[in-house]
Amino acid sequence: MGNPQCDPMSVAIKVVHFDLHATVVHPTGNKQENMYWVLISAFLVPLLIFLISKYRTFDVIVTSVGRTPNVHSYLPWPMLVVEFLWDIPAFLERCRVRYGPVYRLRIAGQGVVIVSHAETIKYVMKDPHKCFTNNINTTIFEGVGGVTPYTINSTLINNLLSFMHKAFSNRNIHLLIPSFNQQLSANIQSFACRQTTDRVSLVTFVGRSLYSALSLSFCGPLFPTDTFSEFMLVDSNTLHFLFPFWPSSQKAYRARASLKSKLGVFIERVGPELADDGESSYSGIEILKILKAASVPPSDQQGVILGLMLAMHAASIRMTAWFMAYILSDSSAMTRLRAEVDHAIETEFGSLESLLSAPSHRLGSHMFPLLESALKEVLRLSVAAITAREVNKDTILTVDEHTSFVIRQGDYLVTNGYTVNFDNSIFEDARTFRIDRFLKTSAETVDLPDPVSSFGGGAHMCKGQDFAMYEMKVFAITCLRLLEIEGETASGRPTVGCLPEAVHAWPTPVFFLKDTFVRVQMRDVADN
Numbered sequence: 001m002g003n004p005q006c007d008p009m010s011v012a013i014k015v016v017h018f019d020l021h022a023t024v025v026h027p028t029g030n031k032q033e034n035m036y037w038v039l040i041s042a043f044l045v046p047l048l049i050f051l052i053s054k055y056r057t058f059d060v061i062v063t064s065v066g067r068t069p070n071v072h073s074y075l076p077w078p079m080l081v082v083e084f085l086w087d088i089p090a091f092l093e094r095c096r097v098r099y100g101p102v103y104r105l106r107i108a109g110q111g112v113v114i115v116s117h118a119e120t121i122k123y124v125m126k127d128p129h130k131c132f133t134n135n136i137n138t139t140i141f142e143g144v145g146g147v148t149p150y151t152i153n154s155t156l157i158n159n160l161l162s163f164m165h166k167a168f169s170n171r172n173i174h175l176l177i178p179s180f181n182q183q184l185s186a187n188i189q190s191f192a193c194r195q196t197t198d199r200v201s202l203v204t205f206v207g208r209s210l211y212s213a214l215s216l217s218f219c220g221p222l223f224p225t226d227t228f229s230e231f232m233l234v235d236s237n238t239l240h241f242l243f244p245f246w247p248s249s250q251k252a253y254r255a256r257a258s259l260k261s262k263l264g265v266f267i268e269r270v271g272p273e274l275a276d277d278g279e280s281s282y283s284g285i286e287i288l289k290i291l292k293a294a295s296v297p298p299s300d301q302q303g304v305i306l307g308l309m310l311a312m313h314a315a316s317i318r319m320t321a322w323f324m325a326y327i328l329s330d331s332s333a334m335t336r337l338r339a340e341v342d343h344a345i346e347t348e349f350g351s352l353e354s355l356l357s358a359p360s361h362r363l364g365s366h367m368f369p370l371l372e373s374a375l376k377e378v379l380r381l382s383v384a385a386i387t388a389r390e391v392n393k394d395t396i397l398t399v400d401e402h403t404s405f406v407i408r409q410g411d412y413l414v415t416n417g418y419t420v421n422f423d424n425s426i427f428e429d430a431r432t433f434r435i436d437r438f439l440k441t442s443a444e445t446v447d448l449p450d451p452v453s454s455f456g457g458g459a460h461m462c463k464g465q466d467f468a469m470y471e472m473k474v475f476a477i478t479c480l481r482l483l484e485i486e487g488e489t490a491s492g493r494p495t496v497g498c499l500p501e502a503v504h505a506w507p508t509p510v511f512f513l514k515d516t517f518v519r520v521q522m523r524d525v526a527d528n
């Protein structure tokens, strides 16, 4: 990696400037001779730039950095935003083919550098020279949660994040999982009892089941679980809250107001617990204590909790729905997974109940190798793996020994793991769902590179990664063990053979899934 302090662009500009200057002040004063020098320089300068750019890495910068997609130059920026949001992966892929693995575009007046190269993405995440900052959390708390600007500072945010990290890490999830699993299993079964013939939206089935199970085990029995619909409306309207130019949705604002007012009642009701010096068994209550100790007013506490709820639920609900959609599209995948689950329960655990009370590590790849591979494959296929950072000082990104790029302070940098994960030269037939792609059975699969992480990386890596993996596994195992599930598209066609599709118009770590429906019934197994 080059020296971040060096500014090759100005070096190159100085070289060019010096040459032109020499031409203009040529001492002979003869007009014809001057013209001769002008012509020579007109030829020499581009040649010089060409040669330098060929042999000196920093000059690649002169031709590559700051190049925006041509679309920007002849259409006004709102059109670029529309094109970007219309189909983010397709737009980013078009730009990558045209401009290479690192390019810059301007969206709403903001310079955004897109990086679509696995090793460079890893470098950005690691950030060894501390060139990137992450203000996205403040933006979410203030923009989506509606927290009064400047109420929460970076120290408080860091405290909250490290608390979340601790609570959701493999080391501590045993405190969360008994109540989570019990509630989740009851929620899943309640769908089977209710919906014998009616179809239900897949996202609602997954979302309602996970939302109340996690909320109750995290915040305790007083948490208002009747907030699911409001939560989903807020989640699907994050753009309305974040971008002032986006047409405002009154429904979304009303949903947020209603959700926050219910959270207000919850905070009031747990008030006596907050005064207690001892540690609460609910992490959500401990978070409220942190906010109270930092003198965050109750109305802003609601917004902070809403921001954390988005982190806890939004990506995992969508990701689990994608997982279900993929296995509903592939009947052989469903059969093989069910066989793995049945086998593990019947030979290792004895019953689903005892599996649900086992320590989380027992649900690892040794016991569920196909499930583990399936999850990795779905994460590869359905995650934008978009991580945003702000560039806080000029730096150089090196893609390979011949290619480096200057990244300017003030720009945003966005990693585009999606394009890497869909690269046929890295993953054979990359757009196809192969349930056993990551099954480590042959030398070939052992050597397969890891996809770009769906959980980001470095200091800001997802704080709920361990729990998210566990949560998705438990959801899948419980459904496969207890239910017969059939999928249906919005038009009523069976989902078997139809690849799940994304609603593209939302920049989020996990894409929104197009409407898919399920019919669920209890399965005839000994546990039921």
Ligand code: HEM
Residues within 6 Å of the ligand: 134, 137, 161, 164, 168, 311, 312, 313, 315, 316, 319, 383, 385, 386, 387, 388, 454, 455, 456, 457, 458, 459, 460, 461, 462, 463, 464, 465, 467, 468, 469, 509, 510
């Ligand atoms: C499949 C489910 C999930 C996916 C794909 C996911 C993905 C991500 C991604 C891509 C980031 C940004 C990382 C970065 O900027 O480098 C993130 C951040 C975060 N996630 Fe998750 N997440 C999931 C589930 C969860 C869960 C269950 C929690 C519960 C605690 C959680 C809590 C957080 C938090 C607190 C952050 C902010 C981290 C920081 O800025 O330091 N996530 N997640």
